[in-house]
Amino acid sequence: MPIIEVSKLGKDFSSGRVLVRALADVSFSVEEGRFVTLVGPSGCGKSTLLQILAGLIAATSGEVRIEGERICAPMPNKISMVFQDPTLLPWKTALANVEFPLDLRGVERTARRKRCSALLELVGLNEFANHYPHELSGGMRQRVAIARGLAPDPRLILMDEPFAALDEQTRTRMGHDLLDIWEKTGKTVFFITHSLAEAIYLSDFVLVMSPRPGRIIKTIAIDFPRPRELDIIGSEAFGRIRNRIWHLISESPA
Amino acid sequence: MRAALAGYLTIAIVLLGGWELTARLDLVDADLLPSLSQVCGILWQLLHDPRFIADLGLTASEVAVAFVIAAPLAISSGFLLGERLHLAEAFNPVVHFVLAVPQSIFLPVFILAFGIGFLEKILFGITHAYFVILVNSFAAVRSIPRPLVAAARVFGATRAQIYTRIYLPAMLPLILTGLRLGMVLCIIGVLLAEMYASRRGIGRLIFTWGEGYQVPELLAAIVLVSVLTIAVNEAMRLAELHLGRFYARASAV
Numbered sequence: 001m002p003i004i005e006v007s008k009l010g011k012d013f014s015s016g017r018v019l020v021r022a023l024a025d026v027s028f029s030v031e032e033g034r035f036v037t038l039v040g041p042s043g044c045g046k047s048t049l050l051q052i053l054a055g056l057i058a059a060t061s062g063e064v065r066i067e068g069e070r071i072c073a074p075m076p077n078k079i080s081m082v083f084q085d086p087t088l089l090p091w092k093t094a095l096a097n098v099e100f101p102l103d104l105r106g107v108e109r110t111a112r113r114k115r116c117s118a119l120l121e122l123v124g125l126n127e128f129a130n131h132y133p134h135e136l137s138g139g140m141r142q143r144v145a146i147a148r149g150l151a152p153d154p155r156l157i158l159m160d161e162p163f164a165a166l167d168e169q170t171r172t173r174m175g176h177d178l179l180d181i182w183e184k185t186g187k188t189v190f191f192i193t194h195s196l197a198e199a200i201y202l203s204d205f206v207l208v209m210s211p212r213p214g215r216i217i218k219t220i221a222i223d224f225p226r227p228r229e230l231d232i233i234g235s236e237a238f239g240r241i242r243n244r245i246w247h248l249i250s251e252s253p254a
Numbered sequence: 255m256r257a258a259l260a261g262y263l264t265i266a267i268v269l270l271g272g273w274e275l276t277a278r279l280d281l282v283d284a285d286l287l288p289s290l291s292q293v294c295g296i297l298w299q300l301l302h303d304p305r306f307i308a309d310l311g312l313t314a315s316e317v318a319v320a321f322v323i324a325a326p327l328a329i330s331s332g333f334l335l336g337e338r339l340h341l342a343e344a345f346n347p348v349v350h351f352v353l354a355v356p357q358s359i360f361l362p363v364f365i366l367a368f369g370i371g372f373l374e375k376i377l378f379g380i381t382h383a384y385f386v387i388l389v390n391s392f393a394a395v396r397s398i399p400r401p402l403v404a405a406a407r408v409f410g411a412t413r414a415q416i417y418t419r420i421y422l423p424a425m426l427p428l429i430l431t432g433l434r435l436g437m438v439l440c441i442i443g444v445l446l447a448e449m450y451a452s453r454r455g456i457g458r459l460i461f462t463w464g465e466g467y468q469v470p471e472l473l474a475a476i477v478l479v480s481v482l483t484i485a486v487n488e489a490m491r492l493a494e495l496h497l498g499r500f501y502a503r504a505s506a507v
Binding site for chain 1 (some may be wrong): 399401405406408423
């Protein structure tokens with residue numbers, strides 16, 4: 001059974017008297033343990049789709065099932081999320097931020113501290129456990145957010161352009177480290193980006209989305225062997241896939 | 255912090271030293287400006303006078319009661335308006351009109367309606383404090399970064415947890431600013447009411463001493479009230495700074 005099943009999903013927004021069709025007839029599924037990325041131009045409905053997957057907003061039509069269970073509200077035991085902004089609580093330390101999801105469900109202090117220290121180590125920030133978010137760089141804050149996303153031990157992690165605000169080098173490095181974390185933890189990752197290189201480098205599958213209304217126009221399997229090295233980004237095969245996706249996006253009516 | 259402290263000290267020394275010198279050198283009529291040392295002596299006597307302490311206590315209790323009633327009312331109404339924007343659309347203009355009109359002009363109306371006494375003074379203090387705390391509480395709700403709330407929801411926060419773990423700490427700095435300004439206005443309201451028409455209280459004493467040309471007593475009371483209000487204001491401002499420190503860069507986080 002796929003971990004994510006999306007069938008005939010639609011979402012309309014009304015802004016004033018104008019009805020905006022954000023998503024129409026979106027269907028796809030994701031198998032457990034996969035790294036799947038959704039690409040598409042800005043404003044094509046990617047974030048809307050992700051918010052529906054997270055249970056934060058309701059769809060207008062169609063349905064989303066997570067491990068067979070129809071989603072209509074957040075599922076904190078199954079689904080975690082890393083946002084575009086790190087969304088850390090400024091008044092809590094890095095460690096306390098990672099502990100936050102466990103704190104909410106009343107996990108006992110020493111148990112959650114032990115687990116979350118290990119997660120901070122996994123993302124390479126064990127030395128910064130007692131730093132506050134404003135004392136960390138943008139990349140470090142996103143690492144804390146990733147560790148926080150892992151804290152509840154979810155089945156699925158949704159990532160909404162988590163590296164979009166970072167500089168090119170940090171971004172590449174973060175992607176590489178994310179793959180490392182993904183391989184160690186075996187979580188299913190559903191990732192959104194508008195960087196084609198990032199999508200191809202990270203993913204098993206790339207879903208290509210086109211705007212107005214947002215719909216999936218193609219699913220592309222990425223077969224580069226794992227673990228992947230950054231060198232593949234310069235390879236000819238990589239360039240071919242990137243061109244193919246680029247054409248798909250640019251030829252769809254914008 | 256240290257520079258600020260040095261600044262305060264310099265200002266205090268220049269002002270108080272200037273006062274003492276002016277009086278000692280007889281630059282101003284001694285009846286109009288007694289020396290600082292003389293005023294301090296009077297103040298010392300007043301602080302040992304049970305009747306004066308009773309007046310001071312009465313004023314302080316009026317301020318305290320008014321503030322304790324106004325603060326939770328104002329915070330919760332600001333919160334309600336912040337959470338229910340259609341209510342805010344209806345009520346915000348009213349709030350802004352009220353804030354624009356000097357409330358002191360309504361004092362005679364308060365006296366006609368409630369007489370002169372504890373109740374009238376408390377009500378006048380409450381109306382002074384209420385609106386400024388409300389406006390800050392409203393701003394505090396609107397200042398909560400929505401993505402933080404979305405994140406908390408994804409991680410399974412209940413509504414109560416969102417209020418206690420996200421709203422409360424996020425709102426605290428602006429709420430404290432509102433409380434501090436509210437306290438200042440509350441003191442103004444109560445003193446004004448006492449000075450205008452009252453039988454007791456520190457405001458009444460200040461007014462009577464002014465009328466009766468008892469300048470040393472008048473200045474002693476003014477010094478005391480100034481010192482007390484500055485102390486209250488600074489204590490609240492320190493709490494605000496302390497709690498606001500983490501939050502200052504919140505928008506960047």
